[in-house]
Amino acid sequence: MVPEDNPTNFDPILSPRKGMPSPRLDEGEFKARYLKQFEDPGFEPLQAQLADIANAAWDAYKHSRKSPHTQKAGPGYSDPDYDVSVDWIAAKQAIDDAKARHDDKALAPRILLINGSARSEHTCPGEESKSYRMVEIAKASIEEKGGVYVDILSLDRLASEYGRHIHPCKACFSTSPALCHWPCSCYPNHSLGQVQDWMNDIYPLWIAAHGIMIITPVNWYSPTSPLKLMMDRLVCADGGNPDPTSTQGKDAAVAKKMEMEGWDYPRHLEGRLFSVVVHGDTEGVENTRRGLVDWLRSMDLESAGARAEIDRYIGYWKNYAEGHADFDKDEGMQGEVENAALTLREAVLAKREGRMIAAGSQLQQPREK
Template sequence: MPCICMPLLAEVSHPFDPVAAPASIQEITVTEPRKGQAPAVLKRDEFHFEFRRSFIDPTFAAVEADIARVEQVAWENYINGNKSPVTAKAGPEFEDPDYDLSTEWKATRDSLLAAETVQKNPATKSRVLLICGSARNDGSCPGEMSKTYRMVKLAAATLAASDVEVDLLDLSLLTSGYDQHIYPCKGCVSTAMPLCHWPCSCYPNHGQRQTNDWMAEIYEKWVAAHAVIIMTPVYWYQTPGVLKLMIDRLVCADGGNPDPSSTHGKDAEKAKQLELQGWPYPKHLAGRAYGLVVHGDVAGVEGVRRGLSDWLDWMGLVDAGALSRLDRFVGYYESYAESHLALDKDLALQQEVRNVASAVVNAVAEIRAGNFEPPDAELHRPRPK
């Protein structure tokens, strides 16, 4: 019989440590975080290798000494875990007034409160956030604009004609904007909902060089809007990665904790205790209207549209009617090279996109006038999670 040889533990990137696994459930408390997955901290030479990846262009040779000095500071920030280097006392509006709160997080949170005040003011114009979920634009490798962007412009013109303010969020800037980032969700909510802060406090993390996180601005766009219209192509039966990054980072808008001092930042055990005491799962974006346009060329449009509708429904947003949720093919099984021409010819689809925008305008008007309330608004949710 052949021998099935297992590699030595030293050869395994993340070996399973039986010591990290409890022998029985009785040996751990309910709130004790499970440990044993985190990668090892980089050694100094490993850090040097990773840090210098950004400076391989020969033109940086002229400032080698300066880069070396910056690298040493970055190393010290990394090894010391300087996630939020600038803090201030939280103050009396927080559960723990003496907690050292990130000033960057506090600035984002204050901007959301200000945006919400304007959004709820009946004297302000209605505002719609138009989101282009395609990763393609003519300023990056594809060399051509996306059909999604063209549909966004159709909707924008319809909204503007209805005297509605339009805020465009083009997620393709992640592929063409300089140092533009939406960092991935770290899954804090799956440890305990109160560990997921509203707005997200996982970023920036200066020690890990995770900065310039676009979500701080994007949260404000969502809060300021009375409605959101998402337009997206289908990539392999799913939403494009640029859109999914934003969706995942919006988990904090659905049940997120607006007070990081209550968990002393990212104290997992405190968060678990707080959740077990009974968590209300606040829906920070509920009541806004939404519309959807999903397009593809072969398959997947219905699945993506349903997935997005289910997500927005769960968040407490309100669909603007059947005509506001559109899924269509553009150039079905035709060449990619002629796809823009196919959109030019499909006048019915262009009108359907306009109809999505018009339906959203009508829904916003009804919601803001107090004439619309979902039939299930007063029902008790036995499963708030």
């Protein structure tokens, strides 16, 4: 039976479903896991201090202090007196600032180039990725023509840079879009040690951009794991709730009720242009390229054109050790990457000047996502 204070108005269909086993750790297991990060011999003289720190971390975990520092939401929110994480407030301000840059016609339009490969010369593979080389080709071709500002997001830093993380999406949207906050409020979660999440820096890059170009290899018939992590965490940019006070934080029952009363699915990335370049060495490029294009279109981004969407093989079924040499020889592929970047640049400038209109963009959609 649904509790009488359940805001779903006693509808058992909307009552949040429960039944999964608890992931909670006991004190011994928690501290053992927590102290694993201090295995280096340099920490051995600090065992007493580390024990005190582990005790403090256990207390935060035991009492689930996800957001230890909060402030009142203030004007502009449905519940101005609700305590909101200062981390979320800062993330929201960064997004608002990025949107102001995006909308300022006095500033040059921006193109975001994304390297989707995890490979880097600065970690185990010992060699740069071909995706990064393509990003450099795209950047040089755009900057040679001028007229736009280029940002680079290189996702290899997830694997090569200390403290760099994109934590997994918790799928709040699948409970209700109103529960999926924009920007994501799931992280940081200090009690679980889920901190240093990169997405609060990545969201403003997407918002400020007028054009986005994703360059990625295929990993097992799919986008790379860094790219997929970012994709999943961008769900809040397409239909997410910009007011976490409206759901009293993460109250699933309140969010479900809001959705059933009518949700407007705000498209926070709507109208931006995109280009996709997918490369591989054996199989999977076409499906990966199609999946990325479909994903971007589903968020109401617009393709810059046929020449901005590429899937190609480099060194097809040849030795991996020769991959870069094969790319050196493939001047056609290099030229296609350059053309994709220039197509995106041309589309961005045309749209800024009102010379590019997406047919059907003003039609009312009969269904939302």
